[in-house]
Amino acid sequence: MKSTQSPDLNSLRIFLEVARTESFSSAAHRLHLPPSTVSRRLLELETVLGTALLLRSTRRVSLTEAGRQLLDSISGALETVERGIANFRPVDGAVRGRLRVATSFSFGRAFLPSILARYAELCPEVQVDVQTTHQNIDLIGESVDVALRMGQPADSDMIYRKIGIVEQRLYAAPAFCSGLALSGPEDLRDVALVAHRTRMRRELVHWTLSNGTRHFTVEQPPAIVVDDPILVEGLLSQGLGIGLLSDVLAADGVATGQLVPVLPGWSGPPVPLYYLYHQQLGDLPKVAEFLKATRETLRTKSARPDAETITT
Numbered sequence: 629m630k631s632t633q634s635p636d637l638n639s640l641r642i643f644l645e646v647a648r649t650e651s652f653s654s655a656a657h658r659l660h661l662p663p664s665t666v667s668r669r670l671l672e673l674e675t676v677l678g679t680a681l682l683l684r685s686t687r688r689v690s691l692t693e694a695g696r697q698l699l700d701s702i703s704g705a706l707e708t709v710e711r712g713i714a715n716f717r718p719v720d721g722a723v724r725g726r727l728r729v730a731t732s733f734s735f736g737r738a739f740l741p742s743i744l745a746r747y748a749e750l751c752p753e754v755q756v757d758v759q760t761t762h763q764n765i766d767l768i769g770e771s772v773d774v775a776l777r778m779g780q781p782a783d784s785d786m787i788y789r790k791i792g793i794v795e796q797r798l799y800a801a802p803a804f805c806s807g808l809a810l811s812g813p814e815d816l817r818d819v820a821l822v823a824h825r826t827r828m829r830r831e832l833v834h835w836t837l838s839n840g841t842r843h844f845t846v847e848q849p850p851a852i853v854v855d856d857p858i859l860v861e862g863l864l865s866q867g868l869g870i871g872l873l874s875d876v877l878a879a880d881g882v883a884t885g886q887l888v889p890v891l892p893g894w895s896g897p898p899v900p901l902y903y904l905y906h907q908q909l910g911d912l913p914k915v916a917e918f919l920k921a922t923r924e925t926l927r928t929k930s931a932r933p934d935a936e937t938i939t940t
Contacts, residue, residue, distance in 0.1 A: 635676050636673070638669070641706060642659060642661070642669050643681060643699075646670065646682065647695065651689060660908075670682065677694075677698075679692075679694040723751045723914050724753045725914050727774070728757045728771060729758050730765055731776040732760065732776075732777065734856065735778050736760050736776075738794075739901075742928075744758075744921075746924055747921040751918075764777070767904065767905075774903055774905045774915060776901075776902070776922065777901070777904065778900070780900065781902050788903065789903055790900050790901070790902055794875060794899050794901065796873065796874050796875070796898065797875060797889050797892070798871070798889065799861075799888065799889060800867075800870040800871070801865055801886060802888050805890060813835075813837050813891060814844065819870055820852075821846075821870055822850060822854070822863045822864055822869040823852070823853050823871065824854060824855070824857050824860055829847075832850075833846055835872050835896055837891075837896055838894065838896075839893045839894050840893075850869075852869065858877065860873060861881060864887060870890050874899060905919070
């Protein structure tokens with residue numbers, strides 16, 4: 629049954645490349661896309677048009693009669709559009725437009741001001757729209773250019789690069805610690821804990837700590853559970869318990885004397901930092917310069933720099 633949707637321009641571009649190469653893998657290579665994405669987009673196009681466009685076999689791909697008609701109809705028009713886009717450049721060479729960035733509150737507080745300050749130097753005429761959320765949003769569906777995240781990404785059809793690592797430790801207010809005698813994580817059993825919800829299992833705090841030679845997992849009910857690490861920091865500063873925080877989020881509290889490390893010889897698992905973007909957006913100047921600003925900032929901030937580019 630034919631869909632009421634109009635064909636997507638990118639899907640038509642993928643169809644054109646498959647028709648020319650008679651191969652899903654060759655088309656995927658030329659378009660810098662995963663073969664699974666090419667196959668999926670073509671199935672979506674066939675659904676929209678309500679007809680089969682390709683005959684698939686183990687050795688090659690051939691066009692149906694409908695596919696041949698579509699190829700004849702669109703090939704010249706698509707090439708004209710592509711030439712027009714390729715030839716469009718601002719006369720003065722300046723990068724302009726709007727950049728949409730998605731990140732978490734904690735990443736935003738720890739790193740985004742410095743990243744945006746550097747980006748303003750590189751692209752002063754680009755408007756930046758930042759969306760902060762606890763959820764891993766759909767970049768394509770929300771028209772987001774770049775996402776900045778703490779923790780392992782789960783997005784498909786995205787390129788993501790590991791750009792740093794932040795360390796985690798136990799922190800509390802000096803007044804809260806004054807009456808405690810803690811020699812190891814075992815002594816936390818009767819102490820009030822403030823927990824980030826993602827660091828819990830079955831309603832219990834689940835903190836795996838290490839001193840380099842020994843590991844210990846803290847598992848007990850917390851006094852307070854929250855959804856945001858920034859709120860954990862505020863509650864700890866008010867003397868409401870001990871919590872596991874990244875060093876970058878605790879830095880201001882430590883500098884002002886509101887927080888102190890607890891059991892400083894012990895630390896939690898390091899948290900990786902990533903940026904993510906769609907394959908087709910990476911070469912856009914506004915995106916490429918933002919990625920550059922992010923890498924440069926992470927090299928100078930207290931996050932441990934790391935680099936690993938992964939395509940899914």
